[in-house]
Amino acid sequence: MTSTAAPPIPTAEPRPIAPEPAGRARRPRRRSPGFGILALLPFVLFGLVFAVYPLAQVIRMAFSDVAIRGGVFQWDAAGLENFAAVVEDPVALRSIGNTVLFVVLTVVVSLFVGLALALLVDRAVAMLPLARNVLIWPAVIAPVVVSLMWLLLLSPTAGGLNKLLLNLGLPTQGWLGDGPTAMAAVVIVDVWHWTPVVFLFLYTALQGVDASTLEAARVDGAGEWRVIRHVVLPALRPAVVAVVVVRVIMGVKAFDEMYLLTAGGPNFATTLVTQHIKTLFFDHLAFGEAAAFSLLVVVLTAGVVGMILFLRAKANR
């Protein structure tokens, strides 16, 4: 990125006569770093105040016994007590398991659906402009509103889906009231909501696949599936890895959908880590344990993302 070697633009101004070091002669005086620092400072300050400081507070809280007395936080050293509480908390462990399951299911399903959609829309002609516009709609709606929309379909009392089943003479289902179907419903909602992102990544990457390579493969008599498997998919691999990383992170962050659809229930079957942090902090007022658990989640997330990036770097070598 050292593009300082831009061709010197001739100027009418006389060059400074003072002898300057050869390399610097071309650089005008304004290379002082002042403006660069000034321009970057607000961003760094935002990061320090809203990420580094809160993270430091979370770390401090994780090792403290914190209580609110008279509207003020009281901090007492607690050693590893909070971490012990997390390890002994069955819901905390369950929420990690749920999150892993949720992330794996949503990433895999949305990846396959998004890939199929990208290949499909790429082949469409008449519907292409409409599809490219409408397919991003789900991704821009607020997660809270998305779960509301699906609640209006899945609710046992007012839901459209049960009404449809009833009118068709079929037995109604308690979609969100039963552990496995509740998790399935939550996964379906997430896939509906975020597959557009996968689609966009892969569709954009598809446009970059060399058309003449495809043509050559087809002329050689390769069927459409063979072309997809041996030419298109390898070309899409970098985009697939990128979107998997993005989707894994989104999955770990997920909170809003569950909060409205199931509130983590029934019986903690859909309690994700984010939900549990919120419950610990705001409902149980177990500030220290909430902070310790947050810290654990950050470390686990960083580990998983780091592993994916490491595997990618290894595969690229």
Add this chain to the structure above:
Amino acid sequence: MSTTTAAGPDVRRNRFWVEATVVAVLVVAVVPIAWTLLLSFLPNRAIVSSQWQWPFWLGNYERVLRDGVFVAQIANSVAIVVGTVLICLVVGSLAGYAISRLRPPRWIVVPALIIAGFVPLIPPMTLVPGLYVLLAQLGVLGSVWGLILVNAFLQLPFAALLMSSYFSAVPEELREAGLMDGASEWRVFLHVMVPVVRPGLAAVGVFSGIMAWNEFQMGLTLTSGGATAPVTVGIAGLLQPFAVTWGELSAAGTLAAVPIILMAVFANRQIVAGLTSGAVKG
């Protein structure tokens, strides 16, 4: 892109199925949205009835909008969107410009890049205990100001990285020429560079605005609810009581979703740039 290698009845039949499947997919994408829109015009008894009845009714909107709290929440969300977009545009474009064009010293670039790369990885909920303490100390806990700052912080890494890629695409000669003419760095930035990257500013503005409008976790945890909360929290609040008013819920959801969908229709390109911005760093 039409690869008519073996044009024949076979291909034409495939074409039909491709288009038909796309239509089916679009229906799946639209049904939950359309269903909510539909219910928002129905009275509750028609919604919970086991029969299909469609008496057109505007009462849901009337009730939701007559409720001062919901209107206050919409106003809060609008204020949060405006504040977040302004901060993202100013701070994000300055940071993006510095990273791509100014080569500031390492001691400030490295922390900036770590923040830009790390913040999007952390689940915001894990910062909530710390943010709660911070906003209390700043005296903005539970206020729109606090939520503007937190939302801006959450969107800034994306804004800075996207702006940096837009600034990188501007030829260096443009900047050099401005500086040669004797303009200060600040003037060159404002009068030469910023006008060139207007598409980037539009993308950052549209996308960070949508994200701020949609934000829920911070609104839920860093306000005390009611008239201090953003509209997403208000919608969630409508659901809590046991007597669920489905019609009003649909109306509130529609009011929150329709402006955003209209944005998606008319600012499609900017939103696509925002949604795929993860690819920049990936």
